[in-house]
Amino acid sequence: MSLISQETTAKTRFFCVRFQPQSTSTLSADTEQGDNRRKLARVLLTRQEEIKAYPSSVWLLQRTTLLQRFTDIDDVGHKYHLDLVLEDVLDKDSTVNCTAEVLYHLGNKNIAPAVQFTIEGELKNTDEADYIFYSRIKSLEKELAAENIPDSHGSVSPEMEPIHLLAQVASGYVIWQNSTENTKFQLAQIKHVKQVKRSDDCLEFDYMILLHEMVSQEIIPWQMTVLWHPQHGVQVTQDSCQPKHALE
Template identity: 75%
Template sequence: RAMELSPEHFPAARAAAVAVGYLRYLRGGPGRRLELRQLRRAQRQDIDDVGHKYCLELELEDVLDKGRTVGCSAEVLYHLGSTTSAPDVQVTVQGELRSTEEADKEFYNWIRSLEKELVAENIPDSHGNIPPELEPIHLLAWVASGYMIWQNSTENTMFHLAQVKHVKQVKRTDEDLQFDYVLLLHEMVSQEVLPWQVTVLWHPQHGVRVSQ
């Protein structure tokens, strides 16, 4: 039996953060930034011997598309007693996200044209500023952090990307772009800030692949 939860309910908000992280990983890229605008509805089901399932109705904002919003339904299943397996997440976006083909191509060609591999740190800086040319690098970090949030969340955690501490482009012999990141993730419940090392491969045709 499903129990209605207030959208302000902390466990509902934590499940929503996992769903949005997963969606960022699936659909994000250097030209798209998806943010949670509103958690509209939340239910929780306790499934015997399996775990807790949250059913969510979300409103997402595509920040770079003049703040256009899309609806999204999501299910997040946390496995009982497990601190090692990622929650099972299913998401359905209602409506179309705008194409990022042009922005993707522009970013890809710019990185390929650099004479030296790109290296940067502290994005954003201590004043919250991001140089425009590094915005796509920051957006790829959002995608990577989405993957990390999905993989490492439990019912009692809530992660948020605080900063790209360091990023270094790695030369490859194939067509992919590779970036090695050190990301700082803020865990809101314990208030810890944790560094994570993560490798991102990206190509306009193949999307993002993340590995730890």
């Protein structure tokens, strides 16, 4: 068993957490379990270097086992201390325990939450699946292009599953950078994605995604440029909120 500790850094590794504000300084496990949706809406963990983010390995929140405490730090912000269980989206029986500290800065919506986390346990090796996907995309005679993932029935074709998971990983960075205690973002759909031709070994994709902000029920178009290589993980090199008419 190993313990992996990481501190988030922009465009490499990130851990997105969204909370509703709390008025008390200490919260029990029973209180947290009874009101989990209000306290913790979404966690997305992306790994690079020791913890790697790949289309074949995406870890999402399964449950929050304990909100250890909430700290109101004068003139700084609100810090949350959590125990979490993360699950592999492709293997629901594969879980790891995680502890995290999340700091939301007061009065500044332009600063992403500061996150530190520790994972307990081993992350499964996905090298083979990653290289199969990488080789398939590199062997295409024409750059990949697709739209509406999932489709209107909520289905994702097997050949588009890695593209969809890659969008989940990359959108997690966008969500982290734009989260506050009063927002709850979730990837709703890939409106369209197009592979960008490159002269190096990296794969590059230009995504237009829809983010569902579940508090306001707003659907937000967002463009992001994503690089990926099996040896280097995922990198969001550019992203921007788009006007609603961008979907027309």
